[in-house]
Amino acid sequence: MKTEFKIILGTFLFIGLTVFAFTQKHHKTNPIYKNYKIINQWELPPVLQEISGISWIGDHKIACIEDEDGTIFIYNLKTSSIEQRIDFADQGDYEDIAIVNHDAYVLRSDGIIFEVENYLTNPTVEKFSTFNDVSRNVEGLTLDKANNRLLIAVKDEKHKEKAFKGVYAFSIETKKFQFLPVYKIDLKNEIFKNIDEKKTHKLMRPSALTVTNNAEKIYYLDGAQPKFLVTDAEGNLEKLYQLNEEEFYQPEGITISPDNRIFISNEGKKAEPNILEVEFY
Numbered sequence: 001m002k003t004e005f006k007i008i009l010g011t012f013l014f015i016g017l018t019v020f021a022f023t024q025k026h027h028k029t030n031p032i033y034k035n036y037k038i039i040n041q042w043e044l045p046p047v048l049q050e051i052s053g054i055s056w057i058g059d060h061k062i063a064c065i066e067d068e069d070g071t072i073f074i075y076n077l078k079t080s081s082i083e084q085r086i087d088f089a090d091q092g093d094y095e096d097i098a099i100v101n102h103d104a105y106v107l108r109s110d111g112i113i114f115e116v117e118n119y120l121t122n123p124t125v126e127k128f129s130t131f132n133d134v135s136r137n138v139e140g141l142t143l144d145k146a147n148n149r150l151l152i153a154v155k156d157e158k159h160k161e162k163a164f165k166g167v168y169a170f171s172i173e174t175k176k177f178q179f180l181p182v183y184k185i186d187l188k189n190e191i192f193k194n195i196d197e198k199k200t201h202k203l204m205r206p207s208a209l210t211v212t213n214n215a216e217k218i219y220y221l222d223g224a225q226p227k228f229l230v231t232d233a234e235g236n237l238e239k240l241y242q243l244n245e246e247e248f249y250q251p252e253g254i255t256i257s258p259d260n261r262i263f264i265s266n267e268g269k270k271a272e273p274n275i276l277e278v279e280f281y
Contacts (some may be wrong), residue, residue, distance in 0.1 A: 022043060032194050033241045033281075036228070039261075040277035042080055048073060049268040053096035053107070053141065053208065054253035054275065062255065062263065062275065063119075065097045065106055067126060072097065072104055072119060075275070088116045088125050096141035096208055096253065098150055100172060105150055107141035113150070113170060114206045133157070139223075139252070140167075140206045146215040148172050151182070153206035153220065163188045165204055167235070169239060183235035185220070191240045198224065208254045221251045221264065228280065240281060248276075 046049060050067035057063050058075070061083075064073040070089025073082050074265075077177075092110040097132050104119040111130040116123050116269075136264060140153030150170040166181035192203045207223035220229040226243035243251065253265035265275045 004130070008061055032203060033239055035114075035281040036241060036243075037279045037281075038276050039279055042077060044075070044265075044268070044273040044275065045082065046268075047082070048075075048273050051265045051267055051273050051275075052094060052139070052252045054255045054263060054265045055097045055099045055104075055142075056255045056257050056263070058258075059100050062266070063097055063099055063104060064253070065094045067093055067267075069097070070094060070106075072106070072116065074120075077166045077275075082201075084120070086116070086119055086123055088119070088123060089114055095268045098141050098143045100143055100150075105141065107138060107152065109139065111136060111138050111152070113141075113152075115175075128170070128175055128177070130168065131179075131207070138208040140220070142208075142210045144169070144211050144215075146211075151209060151211070151218075153209045155205045155207060156201070161201075163200060165201075165206060167206075167209070179239040181230070183218070185229070185231075185235075186237060189237050191229075191237045193255075195227075195240075207252045210254045210256055213256060213258060213260060219254060219256075221254050223250050223267075227250055230280075 072086040074084040164184040167183035226248040228241040230239040249270040250267040
């Protein structure tokens, strides 16, 4: 009886140690993180059902755009309400917004950038072309203050055999577009190895991006398969977070406040549209 007990105990001990060793090994090699916390949540009105881009403007206010209408919405986080609307263009597929001092820049999915000067007081609009073709679908736009430029992230393009997603630059001073990518998201990087996706070009499909206040990191969102990617200032991939689809059902916008609070907006595809304040660890 004692012998049988020792055999059973030994068997369970062996199985336990094996599982523990596998778990530890998997933890060390698995590049996907899930450590984040939602701090605050704001439910948005129906007019922002298709919210596609956000940008912090100060005084607890965020500039928002949505997919279908050429309108900038100023949302007040303190009052949980829209307090101003600025029309800048007709209907179109508008994807992201970046605020630069008194001016707003809005990205359309075909790569056209709308510059809305003095957007809060006396808006005037000028359009600028980027890629000059329709082979790319672009969704991400943000200010790179350190280099006085806008960064534009490509979500999809016809050349699906490419092993990277390009990030391009648009000079705020000269209004010139740089046709070669300033950053490349390497889709064959080890960081993507545990993503359940067979098609390389779908491993990361940036829906938004933002540069941290200290200019040391760049954050990217993937709205199709909710993810949060961190790179350094040179574009080297550092961390990949897998987001819970019940909480991030379609993350399309991201912005950072001066005190380093991170805000992410969700389109209202599966639930009400919202803005989440999130901490990542």
